[in-house]
Amino acid sequence: MRGCDRAVLRLFLSTAFVHTEAVLTLPAYVLITPARNEAQFIGLTIRSVVMQTVRPIKWIIVSDGSTDATDEIVSKYARDHPWIELIRMPERRERHFAGKVHAFNAGYARVKDLDYDAIGSLDADISFDENYFPFLLGKLAKDPTLGLVGTPFKEGSNPIYDYRFSNIEHVSGACQLFRRRCFAEIGGYVSVRGGCIDYIAVISARMKGWKTRTFTDKVCLHHRGMGTAQQGMLMARFRNGQKDHSIGNHPGWELFRAAYQMTKRPFVIGGLFLLSGYIWALVRGKERPVPRELVAFVRREQIRRLRRFLTGKGAAYNESCCTLPSIRKQDQLVVRERRPLLMIDRNSVE
Numbered sequence: 029m030r031g032c033d034r035a036v037l038r039l040f041l042s043t044a045f046v047h048t049e050a051v052l053t054l055p056a057y058v059l060i061t062p063a064r065n066e067a068q069f070i071g072l073t074i075r076s077v078v079m080q081t082v083r084p085i086k087w088i089i090v091s092d093g094s095t096d097a098t099d100e101i102v103s104k105y106a107r108d109h110p111w112i113e114l115i116r117m118p119e120r121r122e123r124h125f126a127g128k129v130h131a132f133n134a135g136y137a138r139v140k141d142l143d144y145d146a147i148g149s150l151d152a153d154i155s156f157d158e159n160y161f162p163f164l165l166g167k168l169a170k171d172p173t174l175g176l177v178g179t180p181f182k183e184g185s186n187p188i189y190d191y192r193f194s195n196i197e198h199v200s201g202a203c204q205l206f207r208r209r210c211f212a213e214i215g216g217y218v219s220v221r222g223g224c225i226d227y228i229a230v231i232s233a234r235m236k237g238w239k240t241r242t243f244t245d246k247v248c249l250h251h252r253g254m255g256t257a258q259q260g261m262l263m264a265r266f267r268n269g270q271k272d273h274s275i276g277n278h279p280g281w282e283l284f285r286a287a288y289q290m291t292k293r294p295f296v297i298g299g300l301f302l303l304s305g306y307i308w309a310l311v312r313g314k315e316r317p318v319p320r321e322l323v324a325f326v327r328r329e330q331i332r333r334l335r336r337f338l339t340g341k342g343a344a345y346n347e348s349c350c351t352l353p354s355i356r357k358q359d360q361l362v363v364r365e366r367r368p369l370l371m372i373d374r375n376s377v378e
Contacts, residue, residue, distance in 0.1 A: 054165040055145030057205070059087040062131035063152035067097040069251045072155040074105045074112070079158045082165065086142055087112050088135035089152070092127060093119035113138065129219040136216065148205040154181065156248040163246055164205045175210030175238025176230060178203050181250040188247060195333065197240050201226025202250050210238045220317045223267070224275045231322055261294060262301045269305020274316050276323030281330040282306045
């Protein structure tokens with residue numbers, strides 16, 4: 029083989045297996061955390077955010093009348109990290125979700141003039157790995173139709189939700205990351221004393237035509253049982269049943285949901301308390317704080333998922349959304365703070 033032929037061959041071999049790269053810039057984001065007497069766990073949450081490979085441009089932590097060491101813990105971190113800001117709200121006697129919305133709105137007002145693309149509502153009792161937010165931001169960057177993203181959460185030894193009965197399109201209130209335009213279109217969170225503010229936000233986003241999605245590739249750890257800040261586990265289940273009624277859950281769906289909850293701790297009785305709360309609200313004729321259009325939307329989705337599950341045509345969710353793909357090395361995302369996100373072309377040669 030002549031020298032020029034060998035040179036051409038070497039050039040071909042050196043370029044034939046070069047991966048093509050597409051540049052994807054992560055959206056800038058802000059976080060807001062309402063916190064009320066969260067001294068026990070807020071340190072874990074703050075350390076998780078500080079460790080992120082891509083940090084928020086601003087994080088407003090709103091102390092909602094805390095009487096424990098919450099303010100002192102936040103202030104300590106804020107001195108070392110100027111992008112963390114503490115707002116103190118007046119002390120109030122009651123702990124309810126309407127107060128949480130008021131606290132969130134106080135933080136929201138502080139970021140309204142900042143240049144950001146995504147806004148996150150983050151609970152003060154969760155923790156996660158250092159690539160948690162870059163992962164979610166990457167989902168928003170890749171799909172402009174996504175308006176709200178999140179991940180499952182895990183509590184103690186309890187397993188992650190079974191997505192036959194937990195809609196993959198629902199995003200837990202532990203951490204909800206909105207596209208800024210989506211959050212503005214739904215009008216933010218609705219102030220409801222009884223709860224379900226996160227659920228109402230998810231449904232409202234879908235009613236506006238946005239896609240919402242829980243991505244099961246990652247999880248966050250929830251260190252306090254849901255709804256147990258001022259009540260025991262069984263009363264929390266009873267209240268959850270009331271909340272299910274308030275946002276319009278279909279009776280048939282609630283029956284299956286209660287049956288599923290009977291398989292989780294506390295076995296049987298937990299599901300019975302959930303169903304009892306729903307029936308109590310139904311019999312009392314409790315007024316729903318959401319419009320009829322939202323109730324109709326919720327019930328159509330639930331009946332469609334139940335029909336698919338009961339007829340054996342699939343699980344009560346879209347399986348393709350929950351199946352974790354086998355990820356080749358060249359498909360993985362490489363994240364660097366304040367730099368473009370690199371993706372390797374899927375069609376490149378292994």
